[in-house]
Amino acid sequence: MRHRMAIAILALLGLLASCYLLLYKMGVVGTLVCGGSGACERVQNSPYAQFVGIPVAAYGVAGFAALLFVALAGLGEQWVGHPGPSRVAAGLSGIGVLFAMYLTYLEIAVIHDICRWCAAIAVIITAIFVVAVLGTRSFRKAPAP
């Protein structure tokens, strides 16, 4: 179940980073630590930092919280031998990867700035996806007794 532990830790890191960006968006955190370039603020203050009227960071908070919950639930005794939580994590993170790709495209091609926090979150969600897929495949090779 190490892959679920890894997913939980990665999801927690993603959740913290997303919370940080959401708090900035809400005006609670006035300054983003971003290497002094202002790129994070420009990205976060752009019209693309909202999706269907909701801050993109809020989707990150919800998504990573869901992944953390699924990973922790998957460590419970009743789910340890089941591939279900890993598949759910793979599905959720797969959606997250697509969303992260779209946002990274906007940063590069439209906004012309790279937000380091957004890049870190994109790496985290991609790592979760890879770990979750590998975890799901491990059940096929060695089904639980």
Added chain:
Amino acid sequence: MAASRPLKNFYIALGIIAVVGVVLIVTQRQRGASVAETLRSAPIAPLPAGSAVGHKLGADSASVEIVEFADFECPACARFAILEMPYVRERLIATGRLKWRFMDFPLQGHANSPAAHLAAGCADEQGRFFEMMDVIYNRQNEWAADRRADRKLRDYAQQVGLDLGRFDTCVATKHAQPLVDADYAEGERIGVNSTPTFVVNGHVWPDVLVYDQIKAIVDSLAPVGGPQSAAPPARRR
């Protein structure tokens, strides 16, 4: 029970990461001291109360004033107006913590900029300067390289709901031009040589500002619940 020990260690590690992360976020502080230092070392440039009045936003009672010298054809100015200014207006100006003054500074070499500033000045005569400014910046790519920019500007005037008869007369007679010229002369007087240039409570800020810096400035000079202003007094030259 063999599996319980690594699981216990895992939960401890997860808890430590959560606590460290929350503490890092909570202890995030404004860089207030650097704001005060920057203002102390910045050149002083108080604006006269003559004809260079600019275009004002926000409550007169706000203790922090930022004056922006900008050119409508300047990409950095458009970037600031589109990406940063909406948050400045919503969070700082609308809440009464900051007043803003836009000063026309059409740079030489920008062929269509004078027409755009005149058009915005004419919109100001009908009380729609900032509405016109928003459209001009958002459509900068459209009119800046257009040989018939005046047509585009007239379209924008219509979009923001101006009385086109009055607008056309104002543009034809250049009725708003003296105020644009006065703003420009004021910028030259204090040494503005690039746009956007910001003057914070009478001190020329040495760099282009972004929202988080502006918030840090306001938090530093007029903290919520604190004294009205801790700004270094602007001395007249």
